[in-house]
Amino acid sequence: MSGAARIIAVGDIVTDVLAVLSGPLATGSDTPAGIRLTGGGQAANTAAWLAARGHPVTLVAVVGDDETGRTRVAELAAVGVDCAVRRCADAPTGTVIVLAGADERTMVSERGANLRLAPADLDAALAGAPDARHLHLSAYTLLDAGSRDAGRHALAAARERGLTTSVDAASAEPLRQVGAAAFLDWVRDVDLLLANADEAAVLAGPAGPHAQAEALTTVVRHAVVKRGGDGAVWASRGGPTVEAAARRVLVLDATGAGDAFAAGLLAAWTGGAGAAEALASGGEVGALAVSLVGARPVH
Structure with missing residues (x-):
């Protein structure tokens, strides 16, 4: 994309053991x-x-010094990601077991080398990407105590360099465990916070998506509540709240759909698009993601 602003993506890289279930999980049975x-x-x-x-885009992450980590980095490089990924000799590449149904997924995680992300990894990546204009942080980095310093440093270093910032809230249960007040303090004054319906309920209470998004703008400049097949809502501090419908497609696997939505939205928004256009771009990429099995684009 000629002339597009480089995005620094910071956070996790894992192997997904993806099980697309044929029906409801039979607990205690088969x-x-x-599976892939x-x-x-x-x-x-x-x-x-x-x-x-x-x-x-440049990815800042840590993998184990193992064959799995080498494979994960190679496949990202093959689709054009610039990988500022450090190999760690004393922790394995992370693994997540994903149990996926038609419109939902449950994850069992071993964070592995993701916990070893360090502030120095961010400094090196930022120094090596002078064309970067935006930093996008996976909140898993903040939610894990082992990588929290790196996540907070990433946001501070980006601001010092004049980059805009965004955070994806990541996962409802870890948010409950750290507490909404602590998390919102860590992301205070970021330019954009993305949260799905469950995450928004943790952070802003059990209100409707418009009220949740607007409440979050007391902490961040813009907030997006992702609602899956019901679309998304964008609120801006001191500005209008915009809603977009989702594209209707056959859902094969919802794994990574929110990550794809974030990519489409950020590509548009960092290029100067307004809220409605950015939501539409996010919805387009998210719809493509749910029509595929797995969390990544086919190449």
Whole structure:
């Protein structure tokens, strides 16, 4: 994408053990499923979707010094991601077991080397990408105590360099565990916060999506509440609230759909698009993601 502003994506890279279930999970028994190994991780997925659409992107992450990590980095490089990924000798590449139904997924995670992300990794990546104009942070980096300093440093370093910033809220249960007040303090004054319906309920209470998004703008400049098949809502501090409907497509696998939505939205918004156009771009990429099995674009 000629002339597009480079995005620095910061966060996790894992192997997904993806099981697409044939029906409801039979707890304590057997459930048939299609099972595959594929690349995953919120930041890595968003970076892959950005690169697949021709947008310049650098991924900052840590993998183990193992064959799995080498494979994960190689597949990201193959779709055009610039990988500022450090190999860690004393922790394995992260792994996530994903149990996916038609419109929902449950994850069991081993964070592995993702916990070793350090402030120095961010400094090196920013120094190596002078054309960067935006930093996008996976909140898993903040939610894990081992990588929290790196996540907070990423946001501070980006602001010091004049980059705009965004954070994807990542996952409802870890948000509950750290507490909404602490998390919102960590992301205070970022330019854009993205949260799905469950995450928004943790951060802004059990209100409607418009009220949730507007409440979050007391902390961040813009907030987007992602509602899956019901579309998305964008609120801006001191500005209008915009709603966009979702595209109707056959859902094969919802894994990584929010990460793809973020990629489409950020590509448009960092290029100067307004809220409505950015939401439409996010919806387009998110719809493509749910029509595929796995969290990454096919290449």
